[in-house]
Amino acid sequence: MSSDSHTDPPSAPALRIKAIQQLLTEKGLLPTGAVDTIVDAFEHRFGPRTGARIVARAWTNASYRKRLLADAPEAMGEFGHSEDPHIAMIERTPTIVLENTLKVHNVIVCTLCSCYPWHVLGLPPNWYKAAPYRSRVVIEPRAVLAEFGLHVPDDVEVRVWDSNNELRYFVLPLRPAGTEGWSEERLASIVTRDSMIGTALCKAA
Amino acid sequence: MNGIHDMGGLQNMGPIVVEANEPIFHADWERDVLGVNFALNMSGVYTVHELRYAIEQLPPVHYLESPYYLHWLDGFERLLQEKGYLTAQELATGQVGSAVAAPSHRPVPAPPREVPQFKAGDRVRARNINPRTHTRLPRYVRGRAGTVAAGLGALAFADGIAQGKSPELQHVYSVRFEASELWGPDSGSRDAVYIDLYESYVEAA
Known part of the structure; x- marks a missing residue:
């Protein structure tokens, strides 16, 4: 690097991962292109837009909703799979859809690490993986939801799903009033990531 | 292991910090850390259970203070050495020391020994166990009684795999x-918490 360069020196983790990547590649343990394929899927394929389309279809199509609740991976697969077998495997992650109703509000967490339905929501936000959310949502879910601006009425049961095994959970939020007659596409545009985690409701505006 | 990662129910972890317009990375x-981790996982160099352990x-203190992906980097840097894929010398010099065999294919899991012992509606108690090794049974449910909501089929026992068992x-x-x-x-x-428990985690209540 020249003395007048304004480029920051690489951070310690950046140097460590580069060294590991190079060693593993030379040892034949990291197939060429594997890292790029995976990163590309997480940056461009997996994300909450997929989940939003699933929710919008479940809101407008009763038989799809039924299929989604009975066999989520199968119903989620109706939107197609990647041609890459490894990415397609992630897309087939065993998943259970939790239906919010007027009496039950569901919210997901992973208290032990960071399990999350990547295939339909993408990578989780930092707060989902950090200590405050993981520690508190199981013991004081209503206080945590209130911090997100979601005040659950006393007569609604809050169910917290600690995804600690291979199953991934996904919240099917309530369709808001005022969206009658909307197209699937327009409905998908109001389905937020947080509504599918369970820390928000969908709003018509 | 009764470690800091098992944080369900802890208090005083602070407010939930939501980053507006959070980038994916x-x-x-x-x-790079994400890509390398998935590639190694998919090629069978290690399992997610070993990485979690x-x-x-x-x-x-490091776990609480460091960014999320540093946990992954720290974790697989350690694991790759433990499993003999990389040496400390190689990591220090960046030069390949010795060749290493690519991982063999993962064994097919042994079937469950018996038919399910419990069914939906049964009362069960999470066992009070404190293994020093990896477990997916968080402390906050140990010794507590609950009701089986559903059987989820048979899944590979993470605790054993994390220790390198078949x-x-x-x-x-x-x-x-x-x-x-x-x-x-x-x-x-x-309100209620739902969590997925292996049969060896529970007993009749």
Whole structure:
């Protein structure tokens, strides 16, 4: 690097991962292109837009909703799979859809690490993986939801799903009033990531 | 292991910090860490259970203070050395020392030994066990009684795989614990936590 360069020196983790990547590649343990394929899927394929389309279809199509609740991976697969077998495997992650109703509000967490339905929501936000959310949502879910601006009425049961095994959970939020007659596409545009985690409701505006 | 990662129910972890317009990655090295981890996982160099156990053995203060993807990097750097894929010398010099065999294909899990012992509606109690190794049974449910909400089929026992044992399928149940059972009479009376428990984690209540 020249003395007048304004480029920051690489951070310690950046140097460590580069060294590991190079060693593993030379040892034949990291197939060429594997890292790029995976990163590309997480940056461009997996994300909450997929989940939003699933929710919008479940809101407008009763038989799809039924299929989604009975066999989520199968119903989620109706939107197609990647041609890459490894990415397609992630897309087939065993998943259970939790239906919010007027009496039950569901919210997901992973208290032990960071399990999350990547295939339909993408990578989780930092707060989902950090200590405050993981520690508190199981013991004081209503206080945590209130911090997100979601005040659950006393007569609604809050169910917290600690995804600690291979199953991934996904919240099917309530369709808001005022969206009658909307197209699937327009409905998908109001389905937020947080509504599918369970820390928000969908709003018509 | 009763480590800091097992944080369900801890208090005083602070407010939930939501980053507006959070990027998928906060630095390029995070992208590389994610890609390398998935590639190694998919090619069978290690399992996610082994990685989680490696992360659980990080010093607790470091675990709480460091960014999320550093846990992964710390975890697989340790694991790759433990499993003989890389040496400390290679990591220090960046030069390949010795060749290493590519991982063999993972064994097919042994089937569960018996038919499921419990069914939906059965009362069960999470066992009070404190293994020093990896477990997916968080402390906050140990010794508590709950109700089986559903049988989830047989899944590979993570605790054994994390120790390098051959995979073994166990029946898994979605178990509902009332908030009052977990947290006492001051908690929300109608709320509940659902968690997935291997058969070896529970006994009849």
